[in-house]
Amino acid sequence: MIKIWGRASSSNVQALMWAIEELALPHQRQDAGFIYGGNDTPDFLAMNPNGTVPVLQDGENRPIWETGAILRYLAEKYAGDAFWPKDVEERAExxxxxxxxxxxxxxxxxxxxxxxxxxxAPSRQDPEGIEQAISVLNGFLAVAETQLGKQSFLVSSNLSLADIQFGHLLYRYFDIEIERTSFPNIESYYRRLSERDGFKKHVAISYDELRVVD
Incomplete structure (x- = not known):
């Protein structure tokens, strides 16, 4: 049994849980971090001295932390060739x-x-700073827009680990109240992701507990 420590509202935990759902892996998740606490206890810090989530333990193996490392571990051990290619050059892509x-x-x-x-809090927000940050973000979204004009998913016609790392951000990107540049390929891609059970179950969920109000 795979055990995961991390709150459902963490975007990194969401990426991990979505991948676990795509790979159909039996698992248990325990809330930790933020309002749930537990990530500063001796037992948790023995698993991850950084006190961050997620942390994953696969059976009796040593715990793993850092989302990217966890995802690559799961992909290497459990995923098929489309999700995480065996060919070294295709995998590098x-x-x-x-x-x-x-x-x-x-x-x-x-x-x-x-x-x-x-x-x-709305009274402390920096509209100009937000606008500037979105402008910077748009430069990288334009890269994805071009890439997604070539195929259905980020690397090929199949969902891969790359889509987990990129796609899990899009629910919040499209949900929050900001001015968005039109990226038709990303929008179509997001609609395809939104139809996937794992995305609906673990990514497209409320983040109200994170919201700060005046």
Missing amino acids: VDKWAEWAKINVALKFTAPVFWRVVRT
Whole structure:
């Protein structure tokens, strides 16, 4: 049995849980972090000295932390060739786009945009800063827009690990109240992702507990 520690409202936990659903892996998840606490206990810190979520333990194996490392572990051990190719060059293509999404899109969206809109009280928000952050984000979304004009998913005609890392961000991107540039290929891609059971179950869910109000 795979065990996961991490709250459902964490975007990193959502990416992990979506992947677990796509791979049909038996699992148990325990809330940890933020209002749920538990991530500063000796037992948790023995698993992850950073005190962050998610943490995954597969059976009696040593715990794994850092979302990207966890996802690659699961893909290597349990996924089929479409999700995580066995061919080293094809796998590098998937891994390249997964890292691109994590480094360039997640880091340009989560704190600069999402936190400023949702996790900041309206009276303390910085509209100009948000607008500038969206402009930076748009440069990377334009890269995805071009890539998604070539095939149904980020790397090929099949969902892969790269789509987990990129796609899980899109629910919040399209849900929050911001001015969005039109990216037709990304919008079509998002609609396809929204039809997947794992996406609906673990990604397209309420984040109200994160919202800060005046």
